[in-house]
Amino acid sequence: MVQAVLAVDQGTTNSKAALVTADGQVLATGSAPVGLSTPRPGWVEQDADDLWQSVLTAISTCLASAAVEVVGLALSTQRESVVGWNRAGEPVGPVLGWQDVRTAEWCAKLPSAVDDLVRRRTGLRVDAMFSAPKMRWLLDRSDAYVGTVDAWLIHRLTGCQEHLTEAGNASRTLLYDTVELDWSAELLEAFNVPRAALPDVRPSNAGFGVTNGVPGLADGIPIVAVLADSHAAMYGQGCTQAGMAKATYGTGSSVMTPVAGFVASGCTLAWLTDRPVYALEGNIVSSGAALAWTADLLGLPDVGALTALAATFSSAEGVVLVPAFAGLGAPHWDREARAALTGMSSSTTRAHIARAAVDAVAHQICDITDTIPGTLSSLRADGGATVSGLLMQTQADLLGHPVEAADVPEISALGVAELAWTTLGETTDWAGKRSFRTFEPGPDAGDRGRRRAEWAQAVASVRVRPA
Numbered sequence: 001m002v003q004a005v006l007a008v009d010q011g012t013t014n015s016k017a018a019l020v021t022a023d024g025q026v027l028a029t030g031s032a033p034v035g036l037s038t039p040r041p042g043w044v045e046q047d048a049d050d051l052w053q054s055v056l057t058a059i060s061t062c063l064a065s066a067a068v069e070v071v072g073l074a075l076s077t078q079r080e081s082v083v084g085w086n087r088a089g090e091p092v093g094p095v096l097g098w099q100d101v102r103t104a105e106w107c108a109k110l111p112s113a114v115d116d117l118v119r120r121r122t123g124l125r126v127d128a129m130f131s132a133p134k135m136r137w138l139l140d141r142s143d144a145y146v147g148t149v150d151a152w153l154i155h156r157l158t159g160c161q162e163h164l165t166e167a168g169n170a171s172r173t174l175l176y177d178t179v180e181l182d183w184s185a186e187l188l189e190a191f192n193v194p195r196a197a198l199p200d201v202r203p204s205n206a207g208f209g210v211t212n213g214v215p216g217l218a219d220g221i222p223i224v225a226v227l228a229d230s231h232a233a234m235y236g237q238g239c240t241q242a243g244m245a246k247a248t249y250g251t252g253s254s255v256m257t258p259v260a261g262f263v264a265s266g267c268t269l270a271w272l273t274d275r276p277v278y279a280l281e282g283n284i285v286s287s288g289a290a291l292a293w294t295a296d297l298l299g300l301p302d303v304g305a306l307t308a309l310a311a312t313f314s315s316a317e318g319v320v321l322v323p324a325f326a327g328l329g330a331p332h333w334d335r336e337a338r339a340a341l342t343g344m345s346s347s348t349t350r351a352h353i354a355r356a357a358v359d360a361v362a363h364q365i366c367d368i369t370d371t372i373p374g375t376l377s378s379l380r381a382d383g384g385a386t387v388s389g390l391l392m393q394t395q396a397d398l399l400g401h402p403v404e405a406a407d408v409p410e411i412s413a414l415g416v417a418e419l420a421w422t423t424l425g426e427t428t429d430w431a432g433k434r435s436f437r438t439f440e441p442g443p444d445a446g447d448r449g450r451r452r453a454e455w456a457q458a459v460a461s462v463r464v465r466p467a
């Protein structure tokens with residue numbers, strides 16, 4: 001029987017599963033949506049059982065479509081979101097999603113010394129997006145184990161036997177020292193999170209226990225590799241050389257470029273195998289979410305209809321959408337800013353607004369790539385929204401560099417499957433064999449400059465905190 005790794009990609013809006021062979025072929029896929037609720041402004045919650053059930057549905061749909069021998073599991077997970085569970089493995093409280101900013105005020109009151117410490121130990125900054133403030137919020141309400149989504153899924157997949165998390169996911173909590181490669185006692189104290197509440201941290205391919213009592217899966221299948229989803233995309237894109245960068249277009253967006261060693265600003269631990277691999281990263285809070293919001297506002301059925309409408313005009317003609325619905329992420333980091341549509345006139349149409357939404361996704365990526373030191377040779381793109389040729393062309397035009405969109409938009413599952421197969425002893429170079437849709441930038445540098453200036457002006461107009 002054909003051997004396959006079962007890769008699970010648990011994201012903000014969907015759980016997906018794929019059966020992947022040692023040469024990177026996808027034999028079958030399955031997916032299931034995950035609910036998300038916003039009970040108050042700034043609060044973004046998911047249900048931990050619902051999330052687990054969506055993983056089981058994705059797995060069973062996938063397994064029903066191909067007869068294979070599953071030799072290992074690989075997990076790619078949404079980052080920063082926090083789950084709390086009790087000793088019996090039952091969730092306590094909601095999953096606090098990465099978009100949730102209920103702790104923003106609490107974060108703002110932390111002494112600046114905590115922010116300094118966070119930067120030095122983690123390469124990140126204090127922000128309500130990250131896990132530590134969310135863990136504190138849950139621990140204030142229950143005596144629980146707390147962990148990121150990878151830890152929750154490992155716990156459930158192993159029949160509540162394992163309490164483990166992966167180093168790259170841990171690096172997004174604000175509690176993990178990404179140079180010492182361990183939970184930081186100083187940071188645990190600063191956020192008042194007890195070590196006993198946290199899972200143990202393992203390298204990305206160190207093994208995370210074996211399946212136990214999972215419906216539809218045999219017991220004893222090893223969980224071979226775990227990566228954070230954005231990091232899995234970087235791995236899958238083969239983005240390992242200086243000058244390369246990848247952008248993942250998900251609910252939010254993440255731009256990552258490899259860096260030789262730890263730096264105390266905008267740095268993350270991409271993965272930890274025989275050695276740590278670091279990346280500079282910028283996170284955008286609202287990207288696919290901005291497209292979905294605009295489609296809804298315009299009464300369109302989906303994002304595909306939005307991009308089709310946007311394509312009916314060659315430009316937004318000065319209309320700019322700044323999608324700061326939950327503030328601005330990298331590189332602006334102003335979480336009190338709020339969204340705006342600017343530059344409208346009486347001749348503005350729905351198509352201009354649709355076009356402005358597409359432009360906003362691309363402008364936000366450019367804001368981050370502008371901060372990457374050195375020369376960017378090209379940008380590798382992945383994520384659901386990359387199916388839009390209009391978005392990819394707009395990205396290349398605004399960037400002034402080619403954009404290479406992966407032939408498989410959802411690359412996180414493939415990235416972690418590749419790490420699993422490598423760990424199982426196979427030689428892989430799937431990115432080297434992958435074909436890309438390449439989008440060359442349009443020749444009009446003047447137009448690029450004008451559009452970037454319009455965007456910068458609109459961003460400045462929504463800022464609350466000074467740049």
Ligand SMILES: O=P(O)(O)OC[C@H](O)CO
Nearest residue numbers: 011012078079250251252
């Ligand atoms: O669910 P996605 O794919 O938008 O990814 C969420 C990110 O991991 C949040 O940092």
